[in-house]
Amino acid sequence: MNPLPPPAGQNPGPVPSQPLSDGAFSHAVLVVDDNRVMRSMISRAVTLSGLPVSRIDSAGNGREALFKLGGGGFNLVLLDINMPVMDGEQFLHALRADPRLNATKVVVVSTESSPARIRSLRGLGADFIHKPFRPEELIAAVGRLSSALPTRPGGP
Amino acid sequence: MDRDACLTTVAEIVGNLGFLTPMGVAEAIPADARERVIEVTYAGACQGRIVIAVGPGLSRELARNMLGIPPGDPVSEDDADEALKELANVIAGNLLPMIVGVYKASLSPPAQVAPERFPEGDAICLDLAEGLLAVAIVEEGGLALDGSGGTSGTGRLDRKIDDGAAG
Numbered sequence: 001m002n003p004l005p006p007p008a009g010q011n012p013g014p015v016p017s018q019p020l021s022d023g024a025f026s027h028a029v030l031v032v033d034d035n036r037v038m039r040s041m042i043s044r045a046v047t048l049s050g051l052p053v054s055r056i057d058s059a060g061n062g063r064e065a066l067f068k069l070g071g072g073g074f075n076l077v078l079l080d081i082n083m084p085v086m087d088g089e090q091f092l093h094a095l096r097a098d099p100r101l102n103a104t105k106v107v108v109v110s111t112e113s114s115p116a117r118i119r120s121l122r123g124l125g126a127d128f129i130h131k132p133f134r135p136e137e138l139i140a141a142v143g144r145l146s147s148a149l150p151t152r153p154g155g156p
Numbered sequence: 157m158d159r160d161a162c163l164t165t166v167a168e169i170v171g172n173l174g175f176l177t178p179m180g181v182a183e184a185i186p187a188d189a190r191e192r193v194i195e196v197t198y199a200g201a202c203q204g205r206i207v208i209a210v211g212p213g214l215s216r217e218l219a220r221n222m223l224g225i226p227p228g229d230p231v232s233e234d235d236a237d238e239a240l241k242e243l244a245n246v247i248a249g250n251l252l253p254m255i256v257g258v259y260k261a262s263l264s265p266p267a268q269v270a271p272e273r274f275p276e277g278d279a280i281c282l283d284l285a286e287g288l289l290a291v292a293i294v295e296e297g298g299l300a301l302d303g304s305g306g307t308s309g310t311g312r313l314d315r316k317i318d319d320g321a322a323g
Binding site: 034035038041110114132134 | 168169172173219222223224235238239241242245246248249250252253260262263265
């Protein structure tokens with residue numbers, strides 16, 4: 001059985017993005033997908049994208065993702081929707097309901113094509129890119145969220 | 157469903173996700189040459205399954221491409237299986253709107269099945285530089301999307317379902 005996320009009171013929340021010398025932000029990324037090959041592929045795409053990344057890790061479902069986020073250190077989640085145990089939509093609701101985690105930025109990476117469901121995901125503050133995606137689409141989605149990423153006190 | 161649109165979608169996915177090279181359209185994969193068969197079922201307004209079969213060696217090449225495994229390095233069976241499951245998942249996710257139109261349906265996780273689960277008859281088959289890949293859509297009932305009073309059949313890829321003719 002997967003461990004439960006730690007109680008909210010013990011949760012340090014999303015790590016602030018670290019400002020770089022050129023004014024950009026580094027991303028601490030959690031890739032959430034139930035397929036191991038896809039997790040590896042997305043992680044590699046992030047690494048090769050040129051995006052400033054300070055950390056990258058992965059989880060196989062929403063519940064595992066919440067547990068890892070509960071440990072702190074992430075500010076960006078790349079999220080699949082159709083997963084066992086806890087799917088991406090359930091994860092998003094749980095994330096937004098947790099005051100310690102609800103500022104975490106999320107890009108949904110999915111084959112989902114229903115306009116209503118995509119609107120629902122966007123309503124939960126997530127950006128969306130469609131599988132299969134091109135690296136430029138990932139960069140653009142992260143870029144759209146970056147301006148709102150929390151920064152360290154004293155940062156730009 | 158528009159067969160050409162379906163074929164184009166599958167070809168784009170194998171190129172963009174799997175970095176495989178479509179060369180053209182093939183007749184079929186012979187039954188004894190189906191090395192791996194993956195099935196994704198859909199359920200909701202209508203039910204059925206999307207079945208993907210590949211010829212010898214293709215799933216290993218797919219895993220090599222998706223994982224960035226250098227030429228000459230071994231590819232595990234598990235990696236080949238996982239890579240093909242993800243390709244099947246993405247193909248099914250992209251074909252689903254073409255099958256069910258505006259109606260709701262959900263997909264099962266992809267599962268490897270016996271080669272005999274791949275239906276004989278009408279299927280899309282791509283000739284890739286790395287081997288053969290075939291996709292079949294098996295409709296197993298649901299709404300009368302074509303106004304015929306119900307759907308059930310195998311690989312009816314030429315059936316128009318997006319014309320708003322639901323019952």
